[in-house]
Amino acid sequence: MLRGLDIRDMLIIDRLELAFQPGLNVLTGETGAGKSILLDSLGFVLGWRGRAELVRQGADQGEVTAWFDLPAGHPAFAVLADAGISAEDELILRRVNTRDGRKTAWINDRRVSGEVLRNLSETLVELHGQHDDRGLLNPRGHQDMLDTYAGLAPDLDKTRAAWRQLAETQKALAAAQARIAAAQAEEEYLRHAVAELDALSPEAGEEAALDTQRRMMQAAEKIRVDISKAGEALGLNGAEGMVSDASRWLIGVAGKAEGQLDEPLAAIERAQLALDDAQNGVARCLDALSFDTTDLENVEERLFAIRGLARKHGVLADDLRGFADDLRARLAVLDDGARDLKVLNGNLQTAQAIYAEAAAQLTQKRQNAAKALDQAMAAELAPLKMERAVFATDINTADPGPTGQDAVAFTVATNPGAPAGPLNKIASGGELSRFLLALKVCLTQADAGLTMIFDEIDRGVGGATADAVGRRLAELADGGQVLVVTHSPQVAALGGHHWRVEKRQNDTATTSTVVALDAAARVDEIARMISGDRVTDAARAAAQALIAGQK
Structure with missing residues (x-):
């Protein structure tokens, strides 16, 4: 389970520290606020291939640290053992990208290759989105998914x-x-x-x-x-x-x-x-x-x-x-x-x-x-x-x-x-x-400590359909952890924990940050998602009704 993420000097993020929780974690924000940057940073520390230029303008290097809780029997232990790395119930990943493009990674302060990092990441995080060709859309993995679903080991x-x-x-x-x-x-x-x-x-x-x-x-x-x-x-x-x-x-x-x-x-x-x-x-x-x-x-x-x-x-x-x-x-x-x-x-x-x-x-x-x-x-x-x-x-x-x-x-x-x-x-x-x-709902078996991320998987739906999407995400998150980037107020209302991604500008720089929302701020954010830039009392009432309807 992903417990925290520390990002320094990556793209338009100067310094950001997030503490995630079990259950359904919702990230919202206006288009262009930096939600994709957050996922790019997480993908970077996990060894995924992504953008070539990640270091923030004017910085010598960018750095991302992620830490995970590992329950007993987690598949990550086997990968760590093969790499000669000892681990207990906490796992810390850190990766640095210098201005000239060099990338260096550590697992629990032990320097590792990108390949080891990627092998480990497959046991930690699963990303789903419209352009995901690593998981459910890859036909080469369909037989393994069916075999796991059927318990054919x-x-x-x-x-x-x-x-x-x-x-x-x-x-x-x-x-x-x-x-x-x-x-x-x-x-x-x-x-x-x-x-x-x-x-x-x-x-x-x-x-x-x-x-x-x-x-x-x-x-x-x-x-x-x-x-x-x-x-x-x-x-x-x-x-x-x-x-x-x-x-x-x-x-x-x-x-x-x-x-x-x-x-x-x-x-x-x-x-x-x-x-x-x-x-x-x-x-x-x-x-x-x-x-x-x-x-x-x-x-x-x-x-x-x-x-x-x-x-x-x-x-x-x-x-x-x-x-x-x-x-x-x-x-x-x-x-x-x-x-x-x-x-x-x-x-x-x-x-x-x-x-x-x-x-x-x-x-x-x-x-x-x-x-x-x-x-x-x-x-x-x-x-x-x-x-x-x-x-x-x-x-x-x-x-x-x-x-x-x-x-x-x-x-x-x-x-x-x-x-x-x-x-x-x-x-x-x-x-x-x-x-x-x-x-994913049909194929998900007993949770093995895998964090699932859904990137705008509710795009193009609304109303009752969006509510159905949100309820299935909440079902997947029950007893586990799901992170969802969404523009749907119905989905956001089902979240157990809510963050808003914001873009801030001054005369010299543009930065992106993530704010944890309390109950009142959460109502305002869902109201914004319902009505747009101008949040009305009616939108707030609708947001409160959505949240209340999920309880």
Whole structure:
């Protein structure tokens, strides 16, 4: 709820502070007094796009501050949370416009962008007038209005969930079809490559082992001669024989050496053991170097085959086994594709059926709600002297989407038999105002702290019709807050709070101000609205009668 507005140096307003109240707030004044300027200033602090030049002549900058009360659960809290702004039960908006056109905004002393301000304003204030294309006249919002009117939030959640599941299923099926198509395109290559790799069956580390074995075989003849000579040098005709002789000779005289040969004999024993190990190792090496020439050919053939496949497929030799596993997996996609597609197509049919049912239920409930809304509108239009007009909620088939498969539009025909069309194309100014008011009365649900502003929505009507307009505005304001700019004394008489917009002039400047009216001043203002510039006693009596008739 809008509680106050402080305007400084905006257009012809030098300084103005207003404190608004719950209920129906009425703003009146002569044409050109500045009522539109007041709304321009409010729109500026709310981030709405409007006039380019707002700063008062001679001032460096203009500034508007607005403060709102936020009841618990107000939608504004969600917008503030998304923007990282904490808030309690009071919200303060401030926006400055410098002479060079720069605009800066704050929410609770936290600087914010115009986008955040506009998102927040949609939860705070709703403007209605003959040229309002943001709300009721915008066909893009008619479906949301009908859904809110019908309380279809749970059905919308169900339909959105079904649409998401359908989209995910379609995506999974498309991805599987793409994988299978890709596998089919390379099926011949995959089967040949897997067969070739399986036939060779390379192991990790095998290339290095084969390369070592090949080099050893290639060098075998040369090193075998030297190894054989070394073996002979270590044997009985060499080191082993000489060490054995030395051991035998020393053992023969050890008893007479008084123990001095014990350590040398022990060392000789260790040497004999070491010589034995060396001889065994040399023998094993000679055995390893003993191969047929075909063994070298076999090793080279496998080594070259492994390296050739690695080059062919652009992978390391040690990665050939893993590469073969990848190719087999791609073949499995093709081999299992028919089964997978059958499962996915079944899932798709199920998802389509679930979505179709949810969308159909949503359509049926919208059609029922449309009939109820049309009937409610007919009941509202009669007191507004538009009993011959026909309001219809059209529901046509649209492309399926997350909110169903309907296109909703509000249409009117001003007379029976006349062609129906969009509100702003068919109705005249006065008729449009009454259509908008009736529609707003029908669509308004439990108040969520939204301030509604009606800008001269009673233009072009008078008498009993104007009284009906005023009573519907008062109905909307009951338990909430409505601000109405009006030229109708019948509407003004229904206001719970009344302000008069005045233009003041002196030799140097023209300014606009707003005056809160007490009971006597209110009678005079309504009398002026009845009779014009010259307020007569008869006009005052008529004004008092109007006010008394509203109680």
